Amino acid sequence: MTRTRVLTLGGTSEARLLAAALERDSTVAVISSLAGRVAEPRLPPGRTRVGGFGGVDGLAGWLVDEQIDLLIDATHPFAATMSIAADSAARRIGVPLLRLSRPEWRAAPADRWHQVDSLREAAQLLPDLGSRVFLTTGRQGLAEFAHLDELWFLVRTIDPPAPPVPRAKELLLGRGPFSEHSERDLMLRYEIEVVVTKNSGGDATAAKLAAARSLGLPVVMVRRPRPPGGVTTVESVDAALEWVAGYQSGRPG
Ligand SMILES: NC(=O)c1ccc[n+]([C@@H]2O[C@H](COP(=O)([O-])OP(=O)(O)OC[C@H]3O[C@@H](n4cnc5c(N)ncnc54)[C@H](OP(=O)(O)O)[C@@H]3O)[C@@H](O)[C@H]2O)c1
Numbered sequence: 173m174t175r176t177r178v179l180t181l182g183g184t185s186e187a188r189l190l191a192a193a194l195e196r197d198s199t200v201a202v203i204s205s206l207a208g209r210v211a212e213p214r215l216p217p218g219r220t221r222v223g224g225f226g227g228v229d230g231l232a233g234w235l236v237d238e239q240i241d242l243l244i245d246a247t248h249p250f251a252a253t254m255s256i257a258a259d260s261a262a263r264r265i266g267v268p269l270l271r272l273s274r275p276e277w278r279a280a281p282a283d284r285w286h287q288v289d290s291l292r293e294a295a296q297l298l299p300d301l302g303s304r305v306f307l308t309t310g311r312q313g314l315a316e317f318a319h320l321d322e323l324w325f326l327v328r329t330i331d332p333p334a335p336p337v338p339r340a341k342e343l344l345l346g347r348g349p350f351s352e353h354s355e356r357d358l359m360l361r362y363e364i365e366v367v368v369t370k371n372s373g374g375d376a377t378a379a380k381l382a383a384a385r386s387l388g389l390p391v392v393m394v395r396r397p398r399p400p401g402g403v404t405t406v407e408s409v410d411a412a413l414e415w416v417a418g419y420q421s422g423r424p425g
Contacts, residue, residue, distance in 0.1 A: 175201040176420055179235065180244045181258055182206050182216065185376060186272055187246035189409045191216035199420060203238065207254070209311075211331050225257075232261040242419055244412060245403070246272040250310075250370055252397040259400035268419060271405040272412045274373040276396065277381060284390040291316040294368050294392045298323060301390045302365025306358075307338075308380060309370050309394065314338065326362045348376035355383035368392045 178194055180187050182204045194202040195218040206213055208222040225231040235243065245258040255271065262269035279285045286301065288294050291313045298305060298320060306326045307317060311333040317325065318336040325341040327333065332343065342362070359367070359380075367384045369377075371393050384391050399405070404425070406412050418425040 173199065175199055176241050176416065177239055178202045178242045178244060178416060179238070179240045180204050180216075181247045181254055183209070183213075183251065184246055184248050184274075185214075185374070186274055186409055188214060188216040190244065190246055190272065190412050191218055193409060193413055194218075194416065200416065203240075207251075209331075228257045228260045228264070231257055232264050235261060235265055235267055240267055242416060243267050243269045244272055244416075245269060246412070249273055249276075249372060249396045249399075252399070255403075256400050259403055268424065269403055270412060270415050271399060271403045272409070273399065273405055273407060275407050276371050276373045277378060277393075279393075280385060282385050283381070284384075284388070285393045286390060287393050287395055289395050291394060294394055295320060297392055298366065298368070301392065304363050304365045306362070306364045306367045306380070307341075308377070309368055326358075326364060348379075350377060350379045352379040352382045352386070355379045356386060359383055359387055359389065364389065366390050366392065368394075370394045371396050 176199060178200055180191055180202060183206055191202050191204045194200045202218050204216045204220045206220060206222045225234050243258060243262050245255050247254045258269060286297055288297060291309060295316045304324050308328050311329040311331055314333050314337045317338045321339055325338040326344060327341050328344040328346055330347045367380060367389055415425050
Protein backbone atom coordinates (compact mmCIF):
# COMPACT_ATOMS: atom_id res chain seq x y z
CA MET A 173 0.00 0.00 0.00
CA THR A 174 1.31 3.47 -0.89
CA ARG A 175 1.04 5.83 2.03
CA THR A 176 -0.11 9.42 1.58
CA ARG A 177 2.87 11.67 2.23
CA VAL A 178 1.91 14.72 4.30
CA LEU A 179 4.14 17.64 5.30
CA THR A 180 2.91 19.77 8.20
CA LEU A 181 4.40 23.20 8.84
CA GLY A 182 4.31 23.49 12.60
CA GLY A 183 5.37 25.40 15.66
CA THR A 184 1.92 25.23 17.29
CA SER A 185 0.11 22.86 19.63
CA GLU A 186 -2.43 22.14 16.86
CA ALA A 187 0.39 21.04 14.54
CA ARG A 188 1.67 18.66 17.23
CA LEU A 189 -1.78 17.17 17.80
CA LEU A 190 -2.34 16.80 14.07
CA ALA A 191 1.03 15.09 13.57
CA ALA A 192 0.27 12.72 16.45
CA ALA A 193 -3.08 11.75 14.90
CA LEU A 194 -1.59 11.31 11.43
CA GLU A 195 1.28 9.29 12.88
CA ARG A 196 -1.27 6.79 14.24
CA ASP A 197 -2.80 6.40 10.76
CA SER A 198 -1.07 3.58 8.88
CA THR A 199 -2.19 5.01 5.53
CA VAL A 200 -0.25 8.25 6.10
CA ALA A 201 3.45 9.11 6.33
CA VAL A 202 3.75 12.46 8.10
CA ILE A 203 6.75 14.77 8.37
CA SER A 204 6.63 17.81 10.69
CA SER A 205 8.63 20.92 9.93
CA LEU A 206 9.75 23.39 12.60
CA ALA A 207 11.50 26.71 12.11
CA GLY A 208 13.98 26.04 14.92
CA ARG A 209 13.31 29.29 16.82
CA VAL A 210 12.77 27.72 20.28
CA ALA A 211 15.76 26.23 22.11
CA GLU A 212 13.84 23.23 23.44
CA PRO A 213 10.82 22.76 21.17
CA ARG A 214 8.00 20.38 22.06
CA LEU A 215 8.57 17.93 19.24
CA PRO A 216 5.64 16.12 17.64
CA PRO A 217 5.80 12.34 17.33
CA GLY A 218 7.14 10.94 14.07
CA ARG A 219 9.66 12.32 11.62
CA THR A 220 10.65 15.97 12.03
CA ARG A 221 12.87 18.39 10.16
CA VAL A 222 14.10 21.69 11.60
CA GLY A 223 15.06 24.99 9.94
CA GLY A 224 13.95 27.14 7.02
CA PHE A 225 13.60 25.75 3.51
CA GLY A 226 15.19 28.75 1.81
CA GLY A 227 12.09 30.58 0.59
CA VAL A 228 9.51 29.48 -1.96
CA ASP A 229 12.07 27.85 -4.27
CA GLY A 230 13.53 25.83 -1.41
CA LEU A 231 10.14 24.68 -0.18
CA ALA A 232 8.90 23.80 -3.67
CA GLY A 233 12.09 21.78 -4.29
CA TRP A 234 11.72 20.03 -0.94
CA LEU A 235 8.11 19.07 -1.65
CA VAL A 236 9.14 17.57 -5.00
CA ASP A 237 12.20 15.75 -3.63
CA GLU A 238 10.19 14.25 -0.76
CA GLN A 239 7.24 13.41 -3.05
CA ILE A 240 4.81 15.18 -0.73
CA ASP A 241 1.14 14.56 -1.63
CA LEU A 242 -0.50 17.02 0.78
CA LEU A 243 0.78 20.15 2.54
CA ILE A 244 -0.76 21.43 5.77
CA ASP A 245 0.20 24.88 7.00
CA ALA A 246 -0.40 24.67 10.74
CA THR A 247 1.95 27.52 11.62
CA HIS A 248 1.08 30.24 14.13
CA PRO A 249 -1.41 32.87 12.84
CA PHE A 250 1.40 35.46 12.98
CA ALA A 251 3.88 33.39 10.93
CA ALA A 252 2.81 35.25 7.79
CA THR A 253 5.96 34.78 5.71
CA MET A 254 5.81 31.01 5.98
CA SER A 255 2.09 30.92 5.11
CA ILE A 256 2.62 33.01 1.98
CA ALA A 257 5.56 30.82 0.93
CA ALA A 258 3.49 27.67 1.50
CA ASP A 259 0.73 29.02 -0.72
CA SER A 260 3.16 30.03 -3.49
CA ALA A 261 5.09 26.74 -3.42
CA ALA A 262 1.93 24.61 -3.33
CA ARG A 263 0.43 26.47 -6.31
CA ARG A 264 3.65 26.25 -8.27
CA ILE A 265 3.93 22.48 -8.09
CA GLY A 266 0.24 21.63 -7.72
CA VAL A 267 0.29 20.14 -4.21
CA PRO A 268 -3.04 20.57 -2.34
CA LEU A 269 -2.64 22.96 0.60
CA LEU A 270 -4.73 23.22 3.75
CA ARG A 271 -4.40 25.95 6.36
CA LEU A 272 -5.11 24.93 9.96
CA SER A 273 -5.61 28.07 12.01
CA ARG A 274 -7.14 28.23 15.48
CA PRO A 275 -10.05 30.66 15.95
CA GLU A 276 -9.29 34.23 16.95
CA TRP A 277 -10.07 35.53 20.40
CA ARG A 278 -13.18 37.72 20.44
CA ALA A 279 -13.81 40.53 22.90
CA ALA A 280 -16.42 39.90 25.62
CA PRO A 281 -18.72 42.78 26.61
CA ALA A 282 -16.65 43.64 29.72
CA ASP A 283 -13.34 43.69 27.82
CA ARG A 284 -11.45 46.94 27.26
CA TRP A 285 -9.58 46.02 24.08
CA HIS A 286 -7.71 48.47 21.88
CA GLN A 287 -7.23 46.69 18.56
CA VAL A 288 -4.20 47.64 16.46
CA ASP A 289 -2.57 46.28 13.31
CA SER A 290 1.06 46.02 14.42
CA LEU A 291 3.44 45.99 17.36
CA ARG A 292 4.53 49.49 16.33
CA GLU A 293 0.98 50.75 16.62
CA ALA A 294 0.69 49.02 20.01
CA ALA A 295 3.82 50.84 21.20
CA GLN A 296 2.42 54.19 20.03
CA LEU A 297 -0.77 53.67 22.02
CA LEU A 298 0.81 52.47 25.28
CA PRO A 299 1.80 55.77 26.96
CA ASP A 300 -1.90 56.82 26.92
CA LEU A 301 -3.05 53.60 28.61
CA GLY A 302 -0.68 53.00 31.52
CA SER A 303 2.91 53.04 32.68
CA ARG A 304 3.26 49.45 33.94
CA VAL A 305 2.91 47.08 31.01
CA PHE A 306 2.58 43.29 30.78
CA LEU A 307 4.11 42.54 27.37
CA THR A 308 3.21 39.06 26.10
CA THR A 309 3.80 39.40 22.37
CA GLY A 310 6.68 36.91 22.21
CA ARG A 311 10.41 37.20 21.73
CA GLN A 312 10.34 38.73 18.27
CA GLY A 313 9.54 42.40 17.76
CA LEU A 314 10.39 43.68 21.25
CA ALA A 315 12.58 46.33 19.60
CA GLU A 316 9.36 48.22 18.83
CA PHE A 317 9.01 48.94 22.57
CA ALA A 318 12.69 49.60 23.33
CA HIS A 319 12.45 53.41 23.09
CA LEU A 320 9.63 53.70 25.67
CA ASP A 321 11.91 54.68 28.56
CA GLU A 322 9.10 56.26 30.59
CA LEU A 323 7.26 52.90 30.85
CA TRP A 324 8.05 49.79 32.90
CA PHE A 325 7.59 46.35 31.32
CA LEU A 326 6.97 42.85 32.58
CA VAL A 327 8.12 40.85 29.55
CA ARG A 328 7.11 37.18 29.28
CA THR A 329 8.71 34.97 26.62
CA ILE A 330 9.56 31.28 26.18
CA ASP A 331 13.27 31.86 25.47
CA PRO A 332 15.24 35.00 26.44
CA PRO A 333 14.84 37.77 23.85
CA ALA A 334 17.75 39.31 21.96
CA PRO A 335 18.34 43.07 22.28
CA PRO A 336 17.11 45.70 21.70
CA VAL A 337 14.46 45.32 24.38
CA PRO A 338 12.86 47.83 26.80
CA ARG A 339 15.34 49.14 29.37
CA ALA A 340 13.08 49.17 32.46
CA LYS A 341 11.77 45.65 32.69
CA GLU A 342 11.59 42.32 34.41
CA LEU A 343 11.92 39.24 32.23
CA LEU A 344 9.78 36.22 32.98
CA LEU A 345 10.45 32.99 31.10
CA GLY A 346 7.39 30.78 30.74
CA ARG A 347 5.29 28.75 28.37
CA GLY A 348 1.52 28.23 28.72
CA PRO A 349 -0.92 26.97 29.66
CA PHE A 350 -1.48 29.59 32.37
CA SER A 351 -4.49 29.76 34.69
CA GLU A 352 -6.68 32.81 35.22
CA HIS A 353 -5.84 32.69 38.91
CA SER A 354 -2.07 32.79 38.35
CA GLU A 355 -2.36 35.49 35.66
CA ARG A 356 -4.46 37.64 37.97
CA ASP A 357 -1.94 37.17 40.80
CA LEU A 358 0.89 38.15 38.48
CA MET A 359 -0.89 41.30 37.31
CA LEU A 360 -1.66 42.33 40.89
CA ARG A 361 1.84 41.55 42.16
CA TYR A 362 3.48 43.67 39.45
CA GLU A 363 0.78 46.39 39.60
CA ILE A 364 0.14 45.98 35.89
CA GLU A 365 -1.92 48.76 34.26
CA VAL A 366 -2.12 47.50 30.67
CA VAL A 367 -1.60 44.19 28.83
CA VAL A 368 -0.24 43.82 25.29
CA THR A 369 -0.84 40.66 23.26
CA LYS A 370 -1.15 39.35 19.72
CA ASN A 371 -4.50 37.81 18.82
CA SER A 372 -3.02 34.32 18.79
CA GLY A 373 -6.23 32.58 19.84
CA GLY A 374 -6.29 29.22 21.62
CA ASP A 375 -6.79 28.16 25.21
CA ALA A 376 -3.20 27.94 26.44
CA THR A 377 -2.67 31.69 26.82
CA ALA A 378 -6.25 33.03 26.96
CA ALA A 379 -6.25 33.28 30.78
CA LYS A 380 -4.48 36.65 30.67
CA LEU A 381 -7.52 38.08 28.88
CA ALA A 382 -9.91 36.79 31.53
CA ALA A 383 -7.61 38.13 34.27
CA ALA A 384 -7.38 41.56 32.61
CA ARG A 385 -11.18 41.59 32.26
CA SER A 386 -11.72 40.78 35.93
CA LEU A 387 -9.27 43.51 36.97
CA GLY A 388 -10.76 46.03 34.52
CA LEU A 389 -7.41 46.47 32.73
CA PRO A 390 -7.10 47.63 29.13
CA VAL A 391 -5.62 45.18 26.61
CA VAL A 392 -3.81 46.24 23.46
CA MET A 393 -4.71 43.48 21.00
CA VAL A 394 -2.63 43.15 17.83
CA ARG A 395 -4.82 41.90 14.98
CA ARG A 396 -3.65 38.95 12.89
CA PRO A 397 -1.91 39.51 9.58
CA ARG A 398 -4.16 38.74 6.62
CA PRO A 399 -3.55 35.14 5.48
CA PRO A 400 -3.05 34.38 1.76
CA GLY A 401 -6.41 34.38 -0.04
CA GLY A 402 -8.01 31.34 -1.60
CA VAL A 403 -6.45 28.73 0.71
CA THR A 404 -8.86 26.14 2.14
CA THR A 405 -8.83 26.83 5.87
CA VAL A 406 -10.06 24.86 8.88
CA GLU A 407 -10.00 25.69 12.57
CA SER A 408 -9.63 22.28 14.19
CA VAL A 409 -7.40 19.23 14.06
CA ASP A 410 -10.44 17.00 13.39
CA ALA A 411 -11.37 19.06 10.35
CA ALA A 412 -7.80 18.80 9.06
CA LEU A 413 -7.93 15.00 9.45
CA GLU A 414 -11.20 14.94 7.48
CA TRP A 415 -9.51 16.95 4.72
CA VAL A 416 -6.71 14.38 4.49
CA ALA A 417 -9.22 11.52 4.46
CA GLY A 418 -11.18 13.33 1.74
CA TYR A 419 -8.13 13.39 -0.52
CA GLN A 420 -7.38 9.77 0.17
CA SER A 421 -10.92 8.77 -0.82
CA GLY A 422 -10.79 10.91 -3.96
CA ARG A 423 -13.35 13.38 -2.60
CA PRO A 424 -11.27 16.42 -1.65
CA GLY A 425 -13.05 18.91 0.63
N1 LIG B 1 5.12 34.56 14.99
C1 LIG B 1 4.65 34.16 16.17
O1 LIG B 1 4.07 34.94 16.94
C2 LIG B 1 4.78 32.71 16.58
C3 LIG B 1 4.25 32.30 17.81
C4 LIG B 1 4.34 30.96 18.19
C5 LIG B 1 4.95 30.06 17.34
N2 LIG B 1 5.45 30.48 16.14
C6 LIG B 1 6.08 29.47 15.29
O2 LIG B 1 7.44 29.83 15.15
C7 LIG B 1 7.90 29.56 13.83
C8 LIG B 1 8.53 30.82 13.25
O3 LIG B 1 7.56 31.84 13.25
P1 LIG B 1 7.85 33.22 12.50
O4 LIG B 1 6.75 34.15 12.85
O5 LIG B 1 9.28 33.61 12.71
O6 LIG B 1 7.65 32.75 10.99
P2 LIG B 1 7.68 33.59 9.63
O7 LIG B 1 8.12 34.98 9.92
O8 LIG B 1 6.41 33.39 8.92
O9 LIG B 1 8.79 32.80 8.82
C9 LIG B 1 10.13 33.27 8.66
C10 LIG B 1 10.93 32.13 8.06
O10 LIG B 1 11.13 31.09 9.03
C11 LIG B 1 11.08 29.83 8.38
N3 LIG B 1 9.95 29.05 8.93
C12 LIG B 1 8.85 29.53 9.57
N4 LIG B 1 8.08 28.52 9.98
C13 LIG B 1 8.68 27.38 9.59
C14 LIG B 1 8.38 26.00 9.72
N5 LIG B 1 7.29 25.57 10.38
N6 LIG B 1 9.24 25.10 9.16
C15 LIG B 1 10.36 25.53 8.52
N7 LIG B 1 10.70 26.81 8.37
C16 LIG B 1 9.89 27.73 8.91
C17 LIG B 1 10.94 30.10 6.91
O11 LIG B 1 12.26 30.21 6.41
P3 LIG B 1 12.65 29.92 4.89
O12 LIG B 1 12.21 31.13 4.12
O13 LIG B 1 14.11 29.73 4.92
O14 LIG B 1 11.89 28.68 4.47
C18 LIG B 1 10.26 31.45 6.90
O15 LIG B 1 10.43 32.19 5.71
C19 LIG B 1 6.71 29.06 13.04
O16 LIG B 1 6.84 27.67 12.91
C20 LIG B 1 5.50 29.42 13.88
O17 LIG B 1 4.47 28.47 13.76
C21 LIG B 1 5.38 31.78 15.75
